[in-house]
Amino acid sequence: MKKEILVTGAAGFVGRRLTRALGREGYRPRLLVRSERRFKELNPGVRGSVVEADLLEARSLNIAFEGVGVAYYLVHSMRGRAVGRSGDFAGKDRKAAENFVRAAGEQGVERIVYLGGLGEYGDRLSEHLASRQEVAKVLSSGKPTLTELRAANIIGAGGAPFEMLRYLVERLPVMVAPRWIDTRCQPIDIYDTVGYLAGCLQESRTAGARFDIGGAEIVTYRQMLRLYAAVRGLRRFIFSVPVLTPRLASLWVALVTPVSSGLASPLIEGLKNEVVCKENRIRELIPIPLTPIVASLRQALRETEAGSRIYTEDAFRKGSPH
């Protein structure tokens, strides 16, 4: 009997696009979401069966995994967290991954495909990036083989990195930024990311292996801001100051952008870590043409202007329904 594909985090920024891409390739994935009603509102006509479950509630998971061969893991817990509250996103993400890998093992899932984060252990990683790596470790500890794709910032409408960039540049003619603005990163287009995720299904050599995924260009965050400004024809002045704590910077970003300070805070703390691919083996196994940053920014802007609820920041602005 043909095994099912499960997409966990199907309601998220990456998950929604992966679900659509798999649908276009003829798959009918099973979609794990926490609120079916909310998911269907945002994704009318999506192909695939929906199952409601919460990874933090182990008992809700067995049905989701029945008959599944490959399970995608596109989940993190930062959205519902608010600055000032001791929201333990790393603890929740550890627990969610433990429940996931246990249930997957018990139900005979063969493979997990996880989209994690770039960054090296021992590099004084931010809590967010360290947590992404911890999740990979937990997911690799079970019976299914793990494919881990590690990405830096993903460029796409509705994704936190693009929305932070968009609102900062659109709203601030003069910007005062932390000194980490000169850290290097290797952004990747959302559709290239989805291409790699979907490509793993066809390429058996990706099973049981870890890959860095990134676009063709390595830039600093300052250059990203400038590229966005150039695409939009805006004149912007950026100053960096030595003292701007992550907490202050995240409160300030929350004021200027629709991204909650709870999500902005760990992302901003992560700016101090260089996130650049250390190897490019994935390009040989899944040879997709990589989208230049400027083209990704233009596409994200087009989708934003199209105003589709699927692409706007709505989905993450409201945060978790729980």
Ligand SMILES: NC(=O)c1ccc[n+]([C@@H]2O[C@H](COP(=O)([O-])OP(=O)(O)OC[C@H]3O[C@@H](n4cnc5c(N)ncnc54)[C@H](OP(=O)(O)O)[C@@H]3O)[C@@H](O)[C@H]2O)c1
């Ligand atoms: N966006 C980027 O730039 C980026 C960069 C590198 C890596 N990644 C990785 O890509 C993956 C997906 O991120 P994203 O940007 O798509 O995030 P997102 O839009 O915030 O989506 C996260 C998803 O996780 C789900 N989720 C959270 N807690 C859950 C739980 N307890 N049970 C079930 N589902 C739960 C959320 O469900 P609800 O809809 O119910 O809240 C949401 O659909 C993550 O692993 C992330 O680390 C993203």
